[in-house]
Structure formats: C-alpha cells, structure tokens
Amino acid sequence: MRLVITGFKGGIGRTSTTLNLAARIAERRSVLVNDQDPQCGALAWAALSDQTPFAVARASSPGLFDVEIVDMPPSMPIKEQMPDADLYLVVTTLDAASYTVFLRTVALLTEQGKPYLVVANRYRPARGEQKRRLAEEPLLAQAIVIRDRAILSSYYERGTTIFALEGKRAQAAQAEFIALSNAIESMLKALKRAAQRQAKKASSLRKQRVSRHTQKKLTPSGRQA
Numbered sequence: 001m002r003l004v005i006t007g008f009k010g011g012i013g014r015t016s017t018t019l020n021l022a023a024r025i026a027e028r029r030s031v032l033v034n035d036q037d038p039q040c041g042a043l044a045w046a047a048l049s050d051q052t053p054f055a056v057a058r059a060s061s062p063g064l065f066d067v068e069i070v071d072m073p074p075s076m077p078i079k080e081q082m083p084d085a086d087l088y089l090v091v092t093t094l095d096a097a098s099y100t101v102f103l104r105t106v107a108l109l110t111e112q113g114k115p116y117l118v119v120a121n122r123y124r125p126a127r128g129e130q131k132r133r134l135a136e137e138p139l140l141a142q143a144i145v146i147r148d149r150a151i152l153s154s155y156y157e158r159g160t161t162i163f164a165l166e167g168k169r170a171q172a173a174q175a176e177f178i179a180l181s182n183a184i185e186s187m188l189k190a191l192k193r194a195a196q197r198q199a200k201k202a203s204s205l206r207k208q209r210v211s212r213h214t215q216k217k218l219t220p221s222g223r224q225a
C-alpha cells in the first residue's frame, strides 16, 4: 500500500502527519517513509532519533515494506505529475491562506481522478474562522481533524513520535492519529470494493458482447451457419 502525503502549502503539517501516522501503522506492519521533500524534514528527524519504529529513506523500496508513506514537498509537482498512490492525504490548516492552496491541491487530484482524504491540521476551536470553515465547507465534511497541540510540535526534537510518549496529552493526540489510520483503512476497503464492482461489471459487459456476437453467427435453429 502506498500513501502520498500532500498539500502544496509550506508548514501545514505534512511531515508531522507522515511521521506520526507511520508510527501508528508500524505497530502492526512494516513501514517505509519516503522523504521526497528537498528540505528532508523526515530524514532530519530520523537523524535525531536513536531508533525509529519504521524506515526512513529518500527512495521507494518496492516489495520490501507493507506500507510506503511519501512525504511530499510544499509545491505543485513538476508538470502536475503526482506520484502514484492508493490514497492521497491532503493536509491543510484552516486559515484562509492555507485553505486557498488546499483548494488548488484538491482540484488537481480531482482532475486526475485520484482518491484523497483530507486532514484538517492544527485545529483551534477557539478561532471562529477555523470553526466556521470546518463546519461549513463541504470539502471538510469528512476531514480527519488533528488539533493544535504542543506535543505535536515537541515530539520532533525528541526524535520520537507521539506513540512513544505517555500521559493524557500524548493519548489525546494518539487518538486523533488512530482515527486517521482507521479512516484510511476504511477508505481503502471502500475503494477496493468499488474497483471489484467495476471489474465485475466490465466482465459481464464483455460476456454480453461476446454472446451477442456469437448469436449473430448462429442460424435461427441455433446451429452454426
């Protein structure tokens, strides 16, 4: 499975989402974080760490890991070419400037028919603008919300993730990443079911065409002409 963490704006939380989600998934499966950002936020974090619960590299390793999570740079890819993925996570914060760029990211994915899940990061309910946007914007209706939390800033310099930390604050942050990981799983299952339905439909259409074609070649008595 390949997940691409995107959002064309800087500083919205792609790397935080990548690392903490990777830690959650790594509890059960082998994970590679593929750091495609030239600023190397994930690789720099790994250098601060004694032991990471998942691999971090600047490349893919097809077949070696159960899950690959690609941390993308804060820009539109060259020639608007998004890397392949089973699912794209579009991270945004809820201020107007970030949200405008979020809309561009979503527009490109939609244009290219790529499935995505929205992560509304650094949510502060006390900020009226954020609360209103989250409640009213249809594109945020299914978003997974990660609140603005000190622990989601301090984990980085410790070279750890929130899943290695203890206490109520860590648990509250972990719950949000568990919800994110569950939502990813549900969406991937739904996509798989939809693909199977489509394949079945295509196969039955093919069979119908073949049977019509064969019938045309048959005489009314059913014998070959």
Ligand SMILES: Nc1ncnc2c1ncn2[C@@H]1O[C@H](COP(=O)(O)OP(=O)(O)OP(=O)(O)O)[C@@H](O)[C@H]1O
Pocket: 009, 010, 011, 012, 013, 014, 015, 016, 017, 037, 039, 041, 073, 074, 121, 122, 123, 146, 147, 148, 149, 150, 152, 153, 154, 156
């Ligand atoms: N939910 C959160 N609560 C508090 N701080 C956060 C949260 N998410 C991210 N941050 C902090 O915001 C800053 C930017 O986050 P991060 O580096 O993950 O974003 P990015 O989109 O990868 O940025 P860049 O464009 O530099 O790659 C970091 O200092 C990070 O610790």
Ligand SMILES: [Mg+2]
Pocket: 014, 015, 016, 037, 041, 042, 071
């Ligand atoms: Mg980053």
